[in-house]
Structure formats: structure tokens, C-alpha cells
Amino acid sequence: MTDVVFIGPSLPTDEVARLLPDAVVLPPVAHGDLLRLDVGPGDRVLVVDGFFLQHPPVRHREILDLLDRGVTVAGAASMGALRAAELWPFGMRGVGEVFQLYRDGVVTGDDEVAVVHGPAEEGHRAMSVPLVNIRIELRRAVAAGVLSDAEAVRLLDIGRDLPFRRRSYRALERSAPPEAAAVLDRFLTWRRRDPGDAKGADARLLLSMAADNAPELRPPHADDQPIDNLHTRFLDSWRSRFAGGSVGGHWVSDREAAAVLMLLHPESPAWHRRGVLAGLAEVDIADPMVEDHAREVARRRGLSAAPPTGWDWLTDSERGLDEHEAVLRVLVRAFGTTPYRSLALWMVAAPLRTPAMLAAARQIAATAASLNETLVPRTTGHRRPGGRLHFRTEVVDTHFARLWGCAVDDLEAAAWDRGFVDLAAFRYAAEPLVAYVKAFGAPRLPAVATRAQEDTLAGSAARIG
Template structure:
């Protein structure tokens, strides 16, 4: 049973650990972070802070994926409050006043909770969020430090500032420029905030309340109107899962994703075409295939025929597009049809053959582990090369070098043969395979043994 807390700069990490000693503290949540967690029904995820400007923010589908696992997800204070206000009908729990204001519609703009802060380390905050200024003004008016009219005017000044410029000195300066007679009110508000941090930092208050909330068991509640597991699993979510889920958790600190490892095997494992052929034909066959069928080919041909795809009915253009001249002149009509079905297989119209890392394509555990080691080694080598100068990255490798690399490892030449081999390995086209192979060209030159799957 683990509680994961994504926080910073609202509350420092050491303060979170004092309030929740057993919690695993992460930085502000970003796209992919939740998908990398292996959480279950006994775990809790608390989202306080998140990035949205310097990198992609956490998507709603990612949170729904965690909820669908049965994991408790709580949001408060900042990004957490925003997402909870949007996803509470699916079971996400919202805590605190900021969440309540967003859920009721009292707040609508994202920049109400936005701040500038250090990108790493302690995430030290440089600006004041507008929602905290609202809270400070409300308390200052209640304490008769300001009049309600003066408070409204100061909020208008603060709202006019970009969130990256909202600081107390900037607010005082903007007030002095617009209405010198109101400068004293701005100064009094700033001094009130300094004397009474407990009455001026609403985001921090909500975050601490949320930490306390997570320490208590999940209370029986009304079932969500739309359970998260009913939300459609899109091809984008499937791809994100493949991109962000670690291939070998705990083994590679720098992070090697499932899709990274599958791409390596897709390029270099000698048995991958056979794996992919079984996978594609089984997906085509679906309801036509009996549970005990070891060979999905007959059922795939039956399924294709039901949709009007037969060797007799296919036009010549289809054969010319999907098969090489040598293949069109050999094999049986049934064999040629199976090859065409495998190469043209798509999980959905216009989509790739697969997006994450299906179990049927992963191979043996030993091969998977060794492939992960090779991917990690390639990443380290590419980073070392990039530090030697500009234009020293995989993206700058000449196209001809990458193509010669594939011709060597696939033991063939000519664009027709390479295109057919790429499709037999589940790539949409040779160009996609070449882009994937760029990351491994240097490793192949430096450590060719990393590609010898026969020893795995």
C-alpha cells in the first residue's frame, strides 16, 4: 500500500515527508508520470502540482487509466484541483477550497493557480498565484485591513498581470502606476500576507488538508456516474503506456520504456517476423478462431473472405503494392494472401499495427531483459556522442548510413526487399523502420554482440 504525492512548489518535499512519512514524493506531475507507476487498488495517488508550460501536462486519459486500475486518485490545490474538478464524475476525489471553487464554476481560468518556479530541485516559487491573492484579499477585508472596494481593485490589477509576473512588488508597482492613491492599500495587503501566511497561502493549506485526507481510508461513496474503466481506451493512451511504462522497473534508472525495447526487438530479433505474423493473423481472425487453434492462418483467411478479401477478388494493384515481384511469382495464392494480410494489418483504420507492447510480441523474458540492456547502452552512447559537438546526434546520421545498417542486419538490399522486410516486422513502411534504427546505429558499430539474439 503506497501513497504517491506529486508536489512542488506548493509544499516543499521535506514538509510532505514530515506530514506523510511513508509517502513516495515526486516532483510536479507531467505527461507520462502516472503511466510509469505500477499502482493497484490498495495504492493512492495525490496530485497537488503539475507542469503545463515547459512540458506537456498530465492528460485526463492518464488519470482515468490509473482510476481504472482501482487506484485511489486525489487532487487538490493546483493542477490536482483542476483535474479533480474535471474528473470527479469518474471517481477522482477533490479536496479543499480551490477544488470547490473550480467544481462550482467560481473559478474557470487555469492561471488562477499557475506560478513560476525553479524547474528542478526544491521548485522554489517566484510568483504568487492569483487564487492565493483572492484568499489574502478576502481575509484582509474580513480583518478590516482593507475595504471591499480596495480589495476588488487590487484583484483587478493582479488579474491584469501575466502569471509569470504576479509578484508583490509587481502588484504594488502596477497599482502605483494606475492609481497612486491606492498604493497604500497594496502595501498594506502585502504586509498582511507577510504577517499572516496562514491567511494568504490557500494552495498550501489545501495541500496539507489533502495529505491528511489521504492518510485516512477511502470512505464509501456514491459510485461515480461514469466508472473510469468504461472510458474508451484510445490508441493515444495505448501508445503513451508503451512510451512511459518502464520495460524493466528498477533496472535502468535513466528509464527504458516498453516501447523502446519492443522497437529494438522489432528491428533486430530474428524471430520477430514470425511473432508479428501470428499476432496479426490472430487479430484478423478474432471470432473465426477456435480457442485451441495453434495456427490462426485458416481462420484469418475465412475472416478476410467474409469481408470480400480473397486472392481471386483482389486487384493487381494490391498485389503490386504489398508484394515484391519475386513474391508475386511464387508461393500459392493462399500463401500470397496471408503475406498481404499481415503486411496490411492495422489495429484500426489508419492506425499503426500496435501502439503499446502486446504480450504476444514481447518474446522470452531473457531476450526482453537483454534488449532493455541494449537500449540503455544505445542511449548512453548517443548521449556521449552528442556531447562531442553539434550535429552529432542520431537525427543527423545520413539517410544512406541508416539504410546500409538495415541492409546489413536484415541481410538484404534494394528498397523493395527492405520495404517488404519492414512491413513483415510490423512497421508501416521502411521510413518508419529507418527512424527507429537511427538510435541503434552507433551501438551496432561499437558493440555488435548486443544484437546477437541467438545467444539469448
């Protein structure tokens, strides 16, 4: 069993190591971090802290994806408490007083757990006090008879009016009107004798429960609400962007591996074509009659390559093709192309998604990244999304037209036939690989095994076993 803990200002990492010695300790969680984890049933992901402003926050579907895979996910104290209060019906476990306040609707604002903190090198040291901590301290003061309910509400309102970046007990004292000074002084004098830290206490509780294998920290089960409609294009896109593997110190996402296979594998256009047509005809990609089945689907649905249906997907030189071939090209391009941001690994034809193919693709992407970092200067000017800009457009086009054996004017059609919706999508995917192509030319990617080869390999394995 693996325990992964996302933590920052709520608790020092050395205290995490003391309470849960074998845990993998990571910085506050952000969007995409959960999708990078190699976890499964039996593993636990414990979320304490998370980013709000510096990075996009962790999305609900990322947590639901882990729950759907049988991973125990629990939260406390800060972002963990917030997400657990939102997702506990689906099996995310919540621990502690902060979680209860959110779950019961007493606290609704995200800002109540937000703090300003230092960088990772300084241990994410907190530089402000979260409002939820002030709220719970005021509740303790009421229980101890130090404040009345009305006085506690008044002081909480003063704290709420402060921007979350400025919240602290000293700022509370400076901001209080003169008529509240005596009440505030009474509260702060009491608190100095008996200070509390609700978020820290909740974080310690979660880690202690994990160390004791508390039954409350269990994976989703039949009593939890089913998770429906989880796998959307959004989740597929996030997984392709963030999931992947490290090669030579470079993180290579599934999307980058997919781009390598689509752009650089010599069999990519043929398998992409077969994959799209097989999907439309709802037959196996290896079916020898896949093109006939696809043409029949087009005929039944009244699709043709004639205007206005299909000419946008045909070049001027292709409009003289026979009707059967023209229809197939229109089908592949109309139903099988995507923007780069929507590119997901599942869109690569299955015969190109073998472990050997993916390992080779990741190695090429990592080598290309290393070349870009060490040998290629960045150009100036407007940057495309993601900040990548090493080669001018004409350089990208020229090298890939040469690689694919086509004229530059025919590049868009060649990109369509590899799954890219337009030249912009192709160039965004191709630009990071130009240095590799310039240095090494076409890579040696594994060939797709034929059905006969697969049968031979399977028979050999059976005899060996």
C-alpha cells in the same frame, strides 16, 4: 501501501517529509509521469504541483487510468486541485479551498494557480504569487472587514490583468492606478500583519489527511461515475512511450523494448504474421489452420492481392507469387503495420512478450543507449523527432539489410513484415540500435517455446509443487 507525492513550489520537500514521513516525493507532475509509477490498489497518488509550460501537463486519461486500476488519486493546491475539480465525478478526490473554487466554477482559468519557480536544485522556489492566493487573501480581507466586496473585486481585477509570470503583491502595488492606492495600502498593511498562503495550506491539509488515513481519501467506488472508453490508441501510445523500467541507469520504455523484439528477434516476422492473421480471423495464434482461416476472411470480404486492392503492399518481385501467398502478405502488411509513434507493446506477438523476452530486450536497449552516449558522436544536420541522430540513413539500412539477410532494395518489405508501416518508421526505431549491431551483431534473444515445451514445463512445475 505506497504514498507518492508530486510537489514543487507549493511546499518545501522537508515539510512533506515531516507531514507524511514515508512518502515517495517526486517533482511536479508532467505528462507521462503517472504512467511510470508502479502502483496498484491500496496505493495513493497525491498530486499538488504540476508543470504547465516547461513540459506538457498531465493528461486526464493518465489519472483515469490509475483510478480504473483501483489507485487512490487525490489533489490539492495547484495542478492537483485543477485536475481534481475536473475528475472528481470519476473518483479523484479533491481537498482544500482552491479545489472548491475550481469545482464550484468560481475560478475557471488555469493561470490562477500558475507560478514561476526555480529549478529542482533550488527546491522549485516560487518566484511569483498565484492569482488564486491573491483572490483568497482578498476574500479573507472582506471577511475581516478590511475591504468591501467592491474593493476586493477591483483589486482582483488589477491582479488578473498582470501576466502570471509578473504576479506578486509588489507588482500589484506598482500596477494599481492612483485612485486605488489607498485601498491597496489598507489591504497590504493588513496582510503584512496576518499573511496567508492558500496553496501551501491546502497542500498541508492533503498530506495531513493522508497521514491520518482520512476516509475522504478513498479509492473509486460504486458511487462514482463509471469510467468508460478509457483504453484508446492515445493511452496505449502514451503507456508505451513512458512506461517501462530502469536498466543500468537507463530508462527503457515499453516502446523501445517492443522495437528491439520486432527488429532483432529472428522469429519476429513469423510470429508477427501469425499474430496479425489470427487477429483478423479471430482465432488463437497457435491454431495450425490460422492461414486458411485468414484467407477465408479475405475471400468473404472480397479482398485480393490484385490491383487496386493490394499491389501497393507487394514488391515488383512479389507480384509473381501465387494468389494465396500474395493475399496473406497483403493482409499482414495492410492490417499489421504502424508508425513508430503508434507502436505499443501489445502489437508485439504474444509469444514474444514473455517476461524473459522483455527483460532481454530492455537489456539490449540499455546497452545500445550506453554505446550511443559514450562511443558514438552525434552528427550535425536536421534531427528527426526526439533528437536522435547518430547514424546516416544508408548506414542504418546497410546494417539491418545485412542482419536480416536481404537486399537493401528489399528493406521496406522486410520492415513491413516486422510491423513497420514504412522505411521512416523502421529507421526511427532502428537507428538507436545500430551501434549495438555494429559492436555485437545479432543478439542472443530467448527462443519462443513451442506448445510441447510449454506443456512439459507446466507438467514439471506441477510435479515440483
